[in-house]
Amino acid sequence: MRAALFSHVPEPEPDPRGWREQSVVLTFDAAQWKSAAERDGGTANTLYCALTADLLRRCPLIDNIPPVLTPAVRILRESDQPDANSFTRVPIVVQREWLDSHDLTTLRAVSKAAFAAVTTVGSGVLSQPRRMPPDLLDVLPDGVVHRLLETVPITVGMCSNMGVLDDFVAPQLAEFAPALHMKRAVVQGIDVPRTERQPVALATWLSESGGTMHWALEALKPEMAHTAAELADLAKKVARSWGLHPTRIYTGDTNP
Template identity: 30%
Template sequence: MTSTRLSVIDEIFLRTHRGYGVPIALQGVWRTTGTVSRDELVRIHDRLAVGKLGRRVGKPRIPGARLRWDLSPGSLPLECDTEAVENIVAWADAQADVPLDPQYGPGWRMTAARLAHGGTVVSLVCSHALADARGLIDAAAQSFSGSAVPEPISSPGSDAADALRMILTVLVRSIIATARLWVSARARAELRAFATSDSARTPPHRVRKMRSVVVDIDASQWDSAAEVAGGSANALFVSVVAATMAELGSPAVIVDIPFRTGSGDANSIGMATVNIRGDDSPAVVRAACKAAFAAPVGAPAGYPPEVVQLLPHRLAATLTSTPGRGEVLCSNIGEIPPALSTLGPHRSCGLATRAIHPAAIGPLPCATIRLSTYLSRMDGRYTLSLVSTDDALVESTEELTAAVHRALEKRNLAGTPW
């Protein structure tokens, strides 16, 4: 069951919708060879409204208490485009052009269109504050299979009790951490590194336009290439992405790798950061990732991460601009549940999972992540999705497409573009 209160990570993604960073929405894109009827799409949409996505952020009445989750079946209406879609990826990019609001609603949106060469394409997007990638996949699986029911959200309890618990937790752990600074050189080094980390990061760039590529790769070939190179499927993923960055002019990159924590929060993720070169083998990448997972990104020197939940938005955003520190994101979504391999009576012939950026209100914000990449597996194929918002890195979709194909070729792999 999802936690009744927002975590530190949940609030980071919520703040991006308030102008503190780039808003992030998770997206699943399905395509079928058969035409899915509007009635079936309506049924899926209605199930989503009463499933895991049917909630919003509620404000506590007592200062110091954490934000809570409330049931909210409201949603944006299902939209079915009448014009046939030629370019699936460009159409999917355009589905981000709507402000999503996980607090005042709605925080998710479903759209569909017919394909020019036959079939249907469906997009489901939700604010990253509402769910992580696995949460979105689980919500879609329930709605596709017809098993979606209102998720029980137990009472968050007394706001006063939560505020007292938060204040005591932050106060006690902060006192212990401060005392530790007097006797631990390592703790002092961690705090110094955290205080100066922004100066070492890639300078933020102004987000202007997404450039996206989606390719399918045969799963048996991918797994075989990983095994031959002494790595894993995930290490090969990071290796291919690093090689893509090298093709784009960045031979060495800092990579953020999210992983599941099973915390029960909307975003049950931790973040590991690793330095990778484009010519590193999957075996080298695997060893580097293993070391990074043993020391994930977190609050420095033993200070409680919950302290930012007691601070004003502006100050909290300064301390936690993103969950990670890298310029590249590699998110392995993993195996897709069988329930998502069909849309109504029609077999899905492709599923891409990724994050995109909904329309921001006011001046376009800046980002430090230059390239976001996502990998998922379904029906004997891996689908690799890449999204760049950095004009200095990628000038065109064609450039990004060429770079990823050259990176795949270096691993004796071939990708089929969407």
């Protein structure tokens, strides 16, 4: 264990001629987003999960099978720990017919049941090595935990709802907040060999500020999108199929 804690194997440099992860941020009118969610029997968060699943199912790696989402779920061990930051990821299998019929009612019920079934930190997929006690997992460095995780044998989509951004976030930065968070949360310069060693094809973040919803997307496998423009086009088509029309779209390495 000591060797694992203090040793570091450097990651190989990505091939500059090869594929890189692709980034896109779409913004929407928050009132339109919430109205569309209510119309189809869900909440703003349920609609977010549906859009992510609908986009993920365009990935050829999961052709003809239900897309699986792994939302981040916050776990508070004690009722008097409002500042606790423990969370896990819960697998949600989204049936394609729910997406075809815009059935947010069923998706919401299934999601709530999955969240309710999680009782300990690290009990979800992608969160805990098998037979690793949560108490031990919590004290290990992130780099060590990452080496202990086992590869999930399916391609999944990762999604995190950041909620309403704090007032201290400057308005000119708010729409980029999920993208800035995203840049800290994923491997930068990921190339094809690395994508084959991890299960996530699509990572997304959602946030709200100033009457606007910000949907940040990161394609982590080339099968999901070869270019940022391709990812943006797919996301725009999916959004429009749910009655949503992006007000702005940023692609690639656009900075505030």
